[in-house]
Amino acid sequence: MTDQPPRTQPRLSATFTNDVNSEIRRAAATGIYDIRGGGAKRRVPHFDDLLFLGASISRYPLEGYRERCDTAVTLGTRFAKKPIRLDIPITIAGMSFGALSGQAKEALGRGATMAGTSTTTGDGGMTEEERGHSKLLVYQYLPSRYGMNPDDLRRADAIEIVVGQGAKPGGGGMLLGQKITERVAGMRDLPVGIDQRSACRHPDWTGPDDLEIKILELREITGWEKPIYVKVGGARPYYDTALSVKAGADVIVLDGMQGGTAATQDVFIENVGLPTLACIRPAVQALQDLGMHRKVQLVVSGGIRSGADVAKALALGADAVSIGTAALVALGDNDPRWEAEYNALGSTAGAYDDWHEGRDPAGITTQDPALASRLDPVEAARRLRNYLAVMTLECQTIARACGKSHVHNLEPEDLCALTIEAAAMAGVPLAGTDWIPGRGGY
Amino acid sequence: MQTIDMATTDLRSLNAMLQGQPQDTNETAWEVLNPRGAHALAVGLDAPIAVTVRGSTGYYCAGMNKQASVTVTGSAGPGVAENMMSGTVVIDGDASQYAGATGHGGLLVVKGNASSRCGISMKGIDIVVHGNVGHMSAFMAQKGNLVVLGDAGDALGDSLYEARLFVRGSVKSLGADCVEKEMRPEHLTLLAELLDRAGADARPEEFRRYGSARQLYHFKVDNASAY
Amino acid sequence: MCGIVGLFLKTETLRPRLGGLLTDMLITMTDRGPDSAGIAVYGAPQDHKLTVQSDTPDTVFPALEHWLQEQDATITLRRLDTHAVVSLPAERAGAIRAALAGDFPGLRVMGSGKAMEIFKEVGLPRDVADRFGLREMAGSHGIGHTRMATESAVTTDGAHPFSTGPDQCLVHNGSLSNHNGLRRTLAREGITVSSQNDSEVAAAYLTWKMREGANLGQALEAGLSDLDGFYTFVVGTETGFGVLRDPVACKPAVLAETEDYVAFGSEYRALVDLPGIDTARVWEPEPATVYFWER
Structure with a gap:
């Protein structure tokens, strides 16, 4: 019998993880960057790192279910003749027909309408499904201008000029051809089945001085009735907010890096942008510096999942939030009931993000008629309505606990942070201290 | 003929008046005086009326036009006839950058030169430029026809989709995926008709045709640098 | 922008x-x-001009004018709101600018030269x-x-x-x-x-x-x-x-x-x-x- 010398266990690298190595092999085999849907998957400081300071003796709470706690928010009070009134401070973010099936767009419209809020078109134009089923519809004005026309502009309840999105601030992108079906191609004036390249800048303006003139044109075309939103990806929120105000926006939509997209480079999603948590205070500061906080409304998006997230975003100064990924999950995206099919696609429920390929087993991010028919728009809308109702109740629960009769009366001072990072990013004290890193108090 | 003087009328009143014309209006001829480079003049029109702007305009003149015929006797600023749906827009002088950007239909005629990005992302509009066009013209152009009687600047037709480009003069350079194509009889017929509608004194045989090589339609690793 | x-x-x-x-x-x-x-x-x-700016021109410019006169009686100061244009001999410009920085720390030099005057607010x-x-x-x-x-x-x-x-x-x-x-x-x-x-x-x-x-x-x-x-x-x-x-x-x-x-x-x-x-x-x-x- 020979004594084997003891051996060390195989050790995986923390730098070259299995994830990293699999991506290197994929890149080496294909020569193209990885394109996927969704938002940043890496861990970044988020609302989970904040807690509310409920009322007790120094502050008095409101009675749950009895004493009123309002949730309504009006967007577009600055210049628009017809501002939008939402019953709840949660809206549905822009997602295109093309990225999503007609059934999914219909479900979003129905669900949002039942909940008393708005939904938003996306890159590719306005469909009858969503216009017909959405009481309040925000029409996105994007660099591509696919399907853009003055009739739909006038049929919209608000116009959202999209400068960027949190998943890819500064980026255009490429949507692979699988989803450019006949109907999608027709709406976008593209050949069927080709890879759609999209521009990163608007074709007819660049910068805030030009944007001011573009907003003037859109207002003139729509008789100064519609609220004009400007949507930016979270990167330089102070300046972008200030410049949007100077250019004449009614509403600013600020999308943090966890915000999703239909399809873009993974390297972009994971490495460009600012966490949603870090976006809000600089944007609010810009509004306050210009005397425009609550006059120009701020809608925050990117990783909002619960009423607690809503309450935290509002406490940091937002007027409303919008949800995209969470709304898709409520409709049925990444549901474990399709696990076998996710496995067949090389994924698993909860991780499926190849939305651009159009093979979504849940029938949401697809143009395949057979898959799309799996989603019953009426039933999916009910799920979305329920989810929005729960988020609203949760947000009210927290607001009442902090003694607020309107969710907008939540303040940064109602919060503390669990980590130094979150304290610094959100500008609230580390729990149990009066220390806000970078702002003194220690 | 209705005359509106911008020296005494504000922009909102002008546009509201023009936008308010019904399909069967009797007031079909309009004249706008003293535009002095103002922005967003005669935007969002949707009736078969003829509007003559006497002078030069700023950004986005005749933006999103439907049905109307708009003539500018001077020069037009950036984004003239942007996203036009139908109708006709004629610029007697020069047009600045982004002329006819994202236009879905109708005819834009520039009697002078057009600057950079003429016909960017065009989606069905016809554009006839009597003079030259600047760099990046017809960038990502999807549908429609761009006719240039003079010369074209750098990177003509970069990332082109299915729009057709006809140039009589020289082309400084072609953009990614844009190539010269054979002028077939149907193109000569089409071009003759466009030249006629645009009041352009040129023969179709003098033009060369450019279009998409369609190499970027499906990602190939060898073309990666062109994306 | x-x-x-x-x-x-x-x-x-x-x-x-x-x-x-x-x-x-x-x-x-x-x-x-x-x-x-x-x-x-x-x-x-002119031989040399210096455009300067002050956030407190009412107190600074009279003092500055006095100080300049002490340096050289040919130097003149023309005040325009928060700015002043100082005309001086070119050969003294370098020394005067250096001294200004010490004696008038809040004063901003906006520009200098023979012909250019510069105003901004x-x-x-x-x-x-x-x-x-x-x-x-x-x-x-x-x-x-x-x-x-x-x-x-x-x-x-x-x-x-x-x-x-x-x-x-x-x-x-x-x-x-x-x-x-x-x-x-x-x-x-x-x-x-x-x-x-x-x-x-x-x-x-x-x-x-x-x-x-x-x-x-x-x-x-x-x-x-x-x-x-x-x-x-x-x-x-x-x-x-x-x-x-x-x-x-x-x-x-x-x-x-x-x-x-x-x-x-x-x-x-x-x-x-x-x-x-x-x-x-x-x-x-x-x-x-x-x-x-x-x-």
């Missing part, structure tokens, strides 16, 4: 009207830049022009700017034009993307950029190139490879006037030329009241092309 105007007179006839013409052009560009406004005017050449262009009596100024050429601040503060320091060398000024519409690195390079070359503004870095860059022997045209040419981002620049020297757009050329620019002048506007609107504009040659400068006029 801004509006630019410029006027370079080729003949003597319009010189008395320079300020008036520029004022109207500047006010037309208010929408493009409501935050601050500024102007550089090239007036009658926070506020609407109309108000800024009124405060300095711009309309009454005469001269051979001038450049004006209305600012919509992008990433640096809305302050006097952040306003354009920027002057980083004698009789040199620059205004900018756009946004540079490599100005921080360039700022460090210039610092190593001994050129200080006093504000956080990206445009001042461009001005300092041109000054550096000209210090190394380039003329304005050559300096602008070099800028095409060294300055990254979006820009339309208009620059002035004692006898010259230049325009440069980046290779992408997104920011608007219109030039007009007659027998009497060359005029620049971010928009055509700015040019509509110039004499003879209806028959002027009006065109848009090409990307990455240096336009340069010299007397």
Whole structure:
């Protein structure tokens, strides 16, 4: 019998993880960057790192279910003749027909309408499904201008000029051809089945001085009735907010890096942008510096999942939030009931993000008629309505606990942070201290 | 003929008046005086009326036009006839950058030169430029026809989709995926008709045709640098 | 992000009207830049001029005038609101500027040279022009700017034009993307950029190139490879006037030329009241092309 010398266990690298190595092999085999849907998957400081300071003796709470706690928010009070009134401070973010099936767009419209809020078109134009089923519809004005026309502009309840999105601030992108079906191609004036390249800048303006003139044109075309939103990806929120105000926006939509997209480079999603948590205070500061906080409304998006997230975003100064990924999950995206099919696609429920390929087993991010028919728009809308109702109740629960009769009366001072990072990013004290890193108090 | 003087009328009143014309209006001829480079003049029109702007305009003149015929006797600023749906827009002088950007239909005629990005992302509009066009013209152009009687600047037709480009003069350079194509009889017929509608004194045989090589339609690793 | 105007007179006839013409052009560009406004005017050449600014002019300028007189009785000070133009012998300029920095720490030197005077403040262009009596100024050429601040503060320091060398000024519409690195390079070359503004870095860059022997045209040419981002620049020297757009050329620019002048506007609107504009040659400068006029 020979004594084997003891051996060390195989050790995986923390730098070259299995994830990293699999991506290197994929890149080496294909020569193209990885394109996927969704938002940043890496861990970044988020609302989970904040807690509310409920009322007790120094502050008095409101009675749950009895004493009123309002949730309504009006967007577009600055210049628009017809501002939008939402019953709840949660809206549905822009997602295109093309990225999503007609059934999914219909479900979003129905669900949002039942909940008393708005939904938003996306890159590719306005469909009858969503216009017909959405009481309040925000029409996105994007660099591509696919399907853009003055009739739909006038049929919209608000116009959202999209400068960027949190998943890819500064980026255009490429949507692979699988989803450019006949109907999608027709709406976008593209050949069927080709890879759609999209521009990163608007074709007819660049910068805030030009944007001011573009907003003037859109207002003139729509008789100064519609609220004009400007949507930016979270990167330089102070300046972008200030410049949007100077250019004449009614509403600013600020999308943090966890915000999703239909399809873009993974390297972009994971490495460009600012966490949603870090976006809000600089944007609010810009509004306050210009005397425009609550006059120009701020809608925050990117990783909002619960009423607690809503309450935290509002406490940091937002007027409303919008949800995209969470709304898709409520409709049925990444549901474990399709696990076998996710496995067949090389994924698993909860991780499926190849939305651009159009093979979504849940029938949401697809143009395949057979898959799309799996989603019953009426039933999916009910799920979305329920989810929005729960988020609203949760947000009210927290607001009442902090003694607020309107969710907008939540303040940064109602919060503390669990980590130094979150304290610094959100500008609230580390729990149990009066220390806000970078702002003194220690 | 209705005359509106911008020296005494504000922009909102002008546009509201023009936008308010019904399909069967009797007031079909309009004249706008003293535009002095103002922005967003005669935007969002949707009736078969003829509007003559006497002078030069700023950004986005005749933006999103439907049905109307708009003539500018001077020069037009950036984004003239942007996203036009139908109708006709004629610029007697020069047009600045982004002329006819994202236009879905109708005819834009520039009697002078057009600057950079003429016909960017065009989606069905016809554009006839009597003079030259600047760099990046017809960038990502999807549908429609761009006719240039003079010369074209750098990177003509970069990332082109299915729009057709006809140039009589020289082309400084072609953009990614844009190539010269054979002028077939149907193109000569089409071009003759466009030249006629645009009041352009040129023969179709003098033009060369450019279009998409369609190499970027499906990602190939060898073309990666062109994306 | 801004509006630019410029006027370079080729003949003597319009010189008395320079300020008036520029004022109207500047006010037309208010929408493009409501935050601050500024102007550089090239007036009658003198031995040496220094334009200074103070946030407390009522107390500082009388003291300054007294102090200057003590240094040299021939020195004069002409006050215009928060600014003052000091006329002094060129050979004493260096020593006086150095001494000023010690004795008047709050005083800002906006520019210097034989001909150039430079005025800029926070506020609407109309108000800024009124405060300095711009309309009454005469001269051979001038450049004006209305600012919509992008990433640096809305302050006097952040306003354009920027002057980083004698009789040199620059205004900018756009946004540079490599100005921080360039700022460090210039610092190593001994050129200080006093504000956080990206445009001042461009001005300092041109000054550096000209210090190394380039003329304005050559300096602008070099800028095409060294300055990254979006820009339309208009620059002035004692006898010259230049325009440069980046290779992408997104920011608007219109030039007009007659027998009497060359005029620049971010928009055509700015040019509509110039004499003879209806028959002027009006065109848009090409990307990455240096336009340069010299007397």
